[in-house]
Amino acid sequence: MISSLSGGAHRLFSIVLPSFALSLGACSIPRDPSGTMDRVEQSGTLRLGVIEGAEMNEASRRTLARVLDRTGSRPETQRGDSEVVLARLKKGEIDLVYGELAMDSPWSREVAFSAPQGLLAKAPKSEPVPRFAVMNGENGWLMLVSEASK
Amino acid sequence: MSEIPSAIKQDFRNAKKLEWWTLGWMGSVVVVMYFTMGASQAMKTALFEDVLSLVPAMTFLVSAHLEPRAPTEKFPYGFLRANSLAFLGSSVVLTFLGLFLAYTNGMGLMKGEHPTVGPVTMFGETIWLGWLMIAALVYSVVPPVILGRLKQPIAQRISDKVLYTDSLMQKADWQTGLAGIAGIVGIGLGLWWADSLAALLISISIVKDGITATRSASAELLDGAPRRLEGSGVSEEAVRLQDRLQQRWPEGRIRLRESGRYILASVDGIETPGEIPRAEELMDPGRSWRLGRLSFTPHGKEDPAHHR
Known part of the structure; x- marks a missing residue:
């Protein structure tokens, strides 16, 4: 099919396709549009928000330890009310939030939730369960947290 | 005229078969797309388009069932236009x-919404849902493009x-698939706007399909x-028929219109001649079935539109 293309289109394809493939291969996919993972890795600091009253269970501690290990960062923890902490996450002032959050909470549209931490059975959508949350659209960062949760 | 003409019976049967295949294949595409769409607007819009692509197939099958039915007292001209009405x-x-x-x-796009496409766990492996979305979009392109080529x-x-x-619409479906894939790859590369932009392009293609179909259906109803x-x-075929009729009755006024797949011709200002030419003499070779009436x-008995 390529051979039937005109010279210009052929040249375009021969330049665009390899560079596209190279750019896919060179960077890990998915990437973060707001660059959370890059920022954490470069600064060496993970700004962690913990919702007041939530205690980290063993699975969450393990996940957090793996995230810190993979990014080579240290946590800078700040506690607060869920509204305050999640609003700061949404604005990009915090990198990761831990708390007991229900899947049907209105915040599930404003930020992205990780899978429940340390639960074997599927929890009802209305039940607050321990989980992490990241800024919406930070897909690479969410992948890293999810892989660390395994 | 209520029976399907024998010249096109086999094609008509094949068309029905292809539309049943369309329902089956596109149904499977809709299921695959539904389970992989996640929060991607491009996927959601492409899913809408796939659901909508079932409508012409259903319209065709319903009208194919109605068209051969004999005229009734309330519908003395039969149901030839059932598809035009449903299609409009x-x-x-x-x-x-x-x-x-x-x-x-x-x-x-204007609000700057960042789509979240997270991980999915399959067979113990955590992979990015975007890869599954791309696979689903590739699959969604194959059946319609093949079916569209067979139907045309x-x-x-x-x-x-x-x-x-x-x-x-089906032949052009690869564009939807490609736009969707570009949107997902865009998300993968951290370009949050790529998804909404792809979704916007797909919606515009739906509007374009809708306008084309509306124009086509409304011309017949008018x-x-x-x-x-x-x-x-x-249609060139209609122009040739008009010329042939005009040659035979130069003093008459020839008007053609469509009823379903048939052409209805009227010669105004002329008494019914003793010998009426056969459809084969007026239509192109192999197309005589299309002259429905x-x-x-x-002179003096024409309908109101004749005098304007």
């Missing part, structure tokens, strides 16, 4: 739904507007001259 309704819906989706996706020549032979528009299957121009109206 569905194409208007298609247009408005496309406009709604274009508005929603345009707003999403049949639609031309049986002069079926619904089938033809359906085939055109008793317009028989249209070409592609575009909105008058030839009527003559003596």
Whole structure:
């Protein structure tokens, strides 16, 4: 099919396709549009928000330890009310939030939730369960947290 | 005229078979797309388009069931136009739904919404859902493009507007798939706007399909001259018929219109001649079945439109 293309289109394809493939291969996919993972890795600091009253269970501690290990960062923890902490996450002032959050909470549209931490059975959508949350659209960062949760 | 002419019976059967295949294949595409769409607007819009692509197939099958039915007391001209009516309704819906989706996706783009496409765990492995979305989009392109190519020549032979528009929409489906894939790859590369932009382009293609279908369906309902299957121009076949009729009755006024797949011709200002030419003499070779009626109206008895 390529051979039937005109010279210009052929040249375009021969330049665009390899560079596209190279750019896919060179960077890990998915990437973060707001660059959370890059920022954490470069600064060496993970700004962690913990919702007041939530205690980290063993699975969450393990996940957090793996995230810190993979990014080579240290946590800078700040506690607060869920509204305050999640609003700061949404604005990009915090990198990761831990708390007991229900899947049907209105915040599930404003930020992205990780899978429940340390639960074997599927929890009802209305039940607050321990989980992490990241800024919406930070897909690479969410992948890293999810892989660390395994 | 209520029976399907024998010249196109086999094609008509094949068309029905292809539309059943369409329902089956596109149904499977809809299921695959539904389970992989996640929060991607491009996937959601492509899913809408796939659901909408079932409508022409259903319209065709319903009208194919009605068309061969004998005329009744209440419908003495039979049900030849059943497909035109259903098609007009569905194409208007298609247009408005496309406009709604274009508005929603345009707003999403303006608000700067960042789509979250997270991980999914399969067979113990955590992979990015975007890869599954791309696989689903690739799959969603294959059946419609093949079916569209198979339907188009049949639609031309049986002069079926619904089938033809359906085939055109399906043949162009690869563009939707490609736009969707570009949107997902864009998300993967951290370009949050790529998804909404792809979704906006897909919605615009839905609006375009809707407008094409509405124009095609409404011309017939307004008793317009028989249209070409592609575009909105008058069909060449009808022009040739008009010329042949005009040659035979130069003093008469020739008017042609369409009823379903048939052409109805009227020669005004002429008494019914003793010898009426056979359809084979007036139509192109192999197309005589398409002349559904030839009527003559003596001078002074024409319908109101004649005097304007």
